[in-house]
Amino acid sequence: MISFLIFLGVLVFAVIGFITIFRPGSSAKKKIGDGYFYFMAFVSMMVLYWGLSDLVRIILEKVWLGGISPSTNYRYSGSVTYAQEQWLRGLSLRVSAIMVSLPMWFFHLHKAINKSKEEIDALGKKAYSYAFVLVMGLASIGMLIGALYLGVNALLGITLSTGEKQSLAYLLPYSVGSLSLWWVHWKMWHASRLEEMIAIKTEEQAAKVESGVK
Numbered sequence: 553m554i555s556f557l558i559f560l561g562v563l564v565f566a567v568i569g570f571i572t573i574f575r576p577g578s579s580a581k582k583k584i585g586d587g588y589f590y591f592m593a594f595v596s597m598m599v600l601y602w603g604l605s606d607l608v609r610i611i612l613e614k615v616w617l618g619g620i621s622p623s624t625n626y627r628y629s630g631s632v633t634y635a636q637e638q639w640l641r642g643l644s645l646r647v648s649a650i651m652v653s654l655p656m657w658f659f660h661l662h663k664a665i666n667k668s669k670e671e672i673d674a675l676g677k678k679a680y681s682y683a684f685v686l687v688m689g690l691a692s693i694g695m696l697i698g699a700l701y702l703g704v705n706a707l708l709g710i711t712l713s714t715g716e717k718q719s720l721a722y723l724l725p726y727s728v729g730s731l732s733l734w735w736v737h738w739k740m741w742h743a744s745r746l747e748e749m750i751a752i753k754t755e756e757q758a759a760k761v762e763s764g765v766k
Contacts, residue, residue: 589664590680596657597684601729603649608725610642616717678744684737688730695727 665677702720706712712720 586664586676589660590676593657593660593664594680594683596653596660597733599649599653600657601733603646603653605725605729607643607646607650609721610639610646612721612724613718614639616721617714678741681737681741681744684733685741688734688737692727692730692734695723695730699723699727 664680699720702712702716702723705716706720
């Protein structure tokens with residue numbers, strides 16, 4: 553799933569890069585700079601999304617499966633200490649990813665969207681947010697179906713197998729994370745559309761005033 557999201561993200565950002573670079577009204581240097589900031593914001597957010605979601609996943613696996621996870625090799629190998637060490641290594645990896653990606657995402661997104669009124673780039677902001685809306689929207693559909701299916705089975709009293717518990721531990725945090733990212737960036741996309749419409753109306757009104765003066 554993560555590989556699919558990365559592949560889809562690259563395709564979406566290829567389109568965004570084309571839009572950003574070839575949009576009118578900006579210098580080539582500014583276009584490349586905006587593309588860099590938006591791209592790095594996207595990549596760091598995807599790493600942050602993985603770090604947070606997978607951190608919750610391994611914690612759930614620890615609680616539900618005792619730390620034994622066939623898919624990630626968190627299994628006992630004749631020693632409880634060895635299994636605990638492997639789990640702690642996985643925990644530290646995800647915490648490290650969060651600590652690195654969070655400030656990187658904040659910095660690059662801040663540089664990309666927080667500009668003066670004269671330099672505001674509604675098109676780039678809209679394209680960036682739309683990329684997340686598309687990628688996270690597609691990702692959340694399948695994961696939410698799987699998470700709800702297993703969750704409802706558990707609520708109905710159906711005993712989940714080890715594999716199903718492992719799947720639920722994966723689907724639950726990833727589906728919640730993807731849905732949250734979809735919602736936040738949908739609001740950002742909607743706000744950027746409003747900003748663009750306001751800017752167009754302002755230009756039209758200014759043109760009418762100028763033509764009236766003449």
